[in-house]
Amino acid sequence: MSENERYEAVIGLEVHVELGTKTKIFCNCPTTFGGEPNTQVCPVCLGLPGVLPVLNEKVLRYALRAALALNCEVARFSRFDRKNYPYPDLPKNYQISQYDLPLARNGYVEVNGRRIRIKRLHLEEDAGKLLHEGDGAQDKWSLVDYNRAGVPLAEIVSEPDIRTPSEARAYLESLKAILQYIGVSDCKMEEGSLRCDTNVSVRRKGETGFGTRTELKNLNSFKAVEKSLEYEIARQISVLEDGEEVVQETRAWDESREITVPLRGKEEAHDYRYFPDPDLVPVVVDQALLDEIRKEIPELPSAKRQRFIREYGIPEYDAGVLTADKRLADFFDECASRYRDPKVVSNWLMGEYLKYANATGLSFAEIPVTPEGLVELLNLQDEGVISGKIAKTVFEEMLKTGERPSEIVKKRGLVQISDENAIYAVVDEVIASNPNVVRDYLGGKEKAFGFLVGQVMKATGGKANPAKVNAALKKRLGKE
């Protein structure tokens, strides 16, 4: 038994999600990403003397949607607290958050058949951004941009139920899919609208207690979450195997070296001095509101996956891939409900479509092709108007321009040649100009037949109906 097999990891995730409301959590400033510094600010989010926060109702509704979609118990009574911590990115030097009475608790997410419990979901305001002039230690200043200060965040804390790095990643992907499905966040890790810290410890298999944990930060992608955990677990095991003890600390993932490093400097012992924010009144959620919110929740990924398997008869693997993103799932759903063979649709989406998305880095929203377009393309192929090969060419064009396939076919003259006279004319020509090959074929060389087909296709610019070409060749060569 190898070292690694004698240990198991205990992992918990703390995820911050920016809720996609139009305005900030406590004022009417817009939340759009990427504005010029300090142009999306007002007296309230700048924390000027005398200002007061008022809760954005949409923020509560989005958070409730998330809480229900994550199977949480929603608190009937919750409130906002002040987390006191002086830092230049917090304009008031405290953050409005929820401490002992969070909005929701005790939820779970199903990840590959395992249930990962969610400890709590609460609301808080985001901090501003700090930039550092230059990069050297000689630079004297940091710059503060408060555009992000006050953007609504939902913090979702899991129980330490995760056992492997890949499960951590799968949990994050499920979480992301669910939040996107219910339309409360775009979950873009690269823009910081989804952020994740992890807690990890290891213990010998069979033990029920917990080892000393470390906290990992600077995780900027799903891959980073997985890789950093892999590294950190191995590191902790080797520390223990060396007879030493794991130090409880915060470590950062160093992307370029693919290792975790302890954060420099001694961490302050924080004393946040939480107390209920007297400027805000409690939030009371009654059954009527919950019923109303429940109606806003669409079919979630797991339910959709089951339905795709059931209704469309596609393999479980396909269903999993297609439902990972709501837009992709909706795309498939729409095509599959109108086309005779859903598996063909699935093949196109999982093949050409995803390949294109990955290659270009475009999001599904940015790819202009429509479900109607794909169905039309498949029908053109079925009707023999275009060949399978041409269909791929047409689809490539559709992915770029979103143009209807019939238009592309017409414009580029890609209609399949099925007219028998036309095909026979080309076949006769090819036979006449390749007597040696014909002889080989008739002499038993089956491969020669393929060459002849290729010549016909070449002469027709690939537009000849391949079945008809085959038939015509065989007839002329007396094999029919």
Added chain:
Amino acid sequence: MSITEETVRHVAWLARLGLSDEEVEIFTGQLGRILGYVAKLDELDTTAVTPTFHVLDMYNVFREDEPRPGLPRDEALANAPDASLGFFRVPRIIKSGAPAGSPTAEEMSRTSSRTGASPTGPKSGARTGPGGDES
């Protein structure tokens, strides 16, 4: 009730309040006397009493999610003691002498523009924030 100068210095640090040695001495005495006075509250048994955080019986006060223009940038920065390039400017947060590009624990545990990390602080000390602690 008496408190020590060490406690006074710690509390002053939490409040980011610079105090002279003389002030530390004065406050140690005064805070001790005031805390001695407020200890009067211990005479009351409040185990069954709910605290009053709000005198008004109000809840669910909301605002519409409608964007409204805030302050023009020059007005937002008009009161700043130091502003530059459209930003508020503060002394550099990374301690000098540190290798460039490696953030501090402090910074990492906060929201940094480089990392895009969340504004959650580390979870040491009492009364800390919520967390996915497994221990």
Added chain:
Amino acid sequence: MTELWAMPAWKIHELYEKGKTSVEEVCRTLYRRIEEVEPSVKAYIKLLPEPDGKGADGRVTGSPLGGIPYALKDNICTAGIETTCGSRILSGFVPPYDATVAAALKKAGAMLLGKTNMDEFAMGSSCETSAFYPTRNPWDLRCVPGGSSGGSAAAVAGGEAVFALGSDTGGSVRQPASFCGVVGMKPTYGRVSRYGLVAFASSLDQIGPLTRDVRDCARVLGVIAGHDPRDSTSAVAEVPDYERGLLEGRKDDLRGMRIGVPKEYFAQGIQAGVKHAVMEAIKTIQELGAFVEECSLPHTEYAMAAYYLIAPAEASSNLARYDGVKYGYRSEHWSDLTGLYTKTRMEGFGPEVKRRIMLGTYALSAGYYDAFYLKAQKVRTLIRYDFAKAFERFDLLVAPTSPTVAFRIGERMDDPLTMYLSDVCTIPINLAGLPAISVPCGFSEGLPVGLQIIGKPFDEPGVLRVAYAYEQATEWHLRIPHLDGVEAAKRIARNDGQVSADE
């Protein structure tokens, strides 16, 4: 005839309506009076060279406060006008927005003369913790005007403003009103928007008027009260017409009113002269037909202890934002960010503010939250219950506003606890969020005494009614301090030596 500067707003308004005076004349008179007495009273931190407001266009008859010159405590934000809170740390801060009350007064056509002096961040009971200078009591320039809204009270008493707004966290409107012989009201928590009031203790702060008489108080309250969508703690309850309520009610008849006299308010350290004046006032109220009976608010003695945990705790958090980054003062003596914070706050805050930040930070800190902050909030519940129980039997309660008359400048600066005791009669009302008014009810040692009338939540009409009936039956509110500018200045010159020796 009374001088214009000594008239209440409603009377000036009548003169406007009859065309007997003009805004120009009223303003001229006020500015002349200010020029005369301000050097000795020092009620203002900032005096505007000309009044800010639209009242001056002559159309003053439509609105009850049209063309009426007034003053604002300097913790109420005014767009484009420096707002300092009496603190060095906010020096140079020019708000880009108006407080909701400032906007309401502007809209009503009232004309802002300036921003009044106050205890730094409203922490104090004497106006002596102001970073600028102490304000003096117009009745006796050797004495404090009370606080923290001492500048506003002194401005009204001294004829330097027709009315003023103050803020009341533990008595900061009522106690200075009592010390200066004017009317001061703290409305029910939530009645007046706090938006734009620089926060001291958010769950206790409430803006209120300081006026020459009760009718003006009703008039001003009518303009500033009401729901504000920018303040989550602002009540949605409808605002009655307070002034019409007074004029239409029977002002010489309080029959059917049940009034309680909480005995605890007459116990600790009350001066004999104050007690006498208040008892006489209660007798008058009885003579007006009210049923008066002694009652008890048993937890009164714990109110101050609870207050001095709750208010500093909230303040420690509210004042955390003053760090030299976004506005106000920034120290030049720093080497890193932490140094910038600690030095800015060390140099920017005065001793009383530092003391309360320390106290509040301690009360919230790890290990002490339950024992101090939470405990205090529970005791607050007991204090609220006391009142609720009393209000089952009584419509209103009456008590002294302050156990003493105005004290000498410098007298209580050395001992914070003694200073805190100035607010022993007003603090419980803030903890319970109730409306209360202070009206002049006599003199002791030549200084004004205030009668406090306390009502149920949102019963400002009841409070005003009794206050008005009492006022109409007496003449205390008509007395004005004989502040002779030249004489006063001389006396100041003599006193200054004495004061600085005390400080």
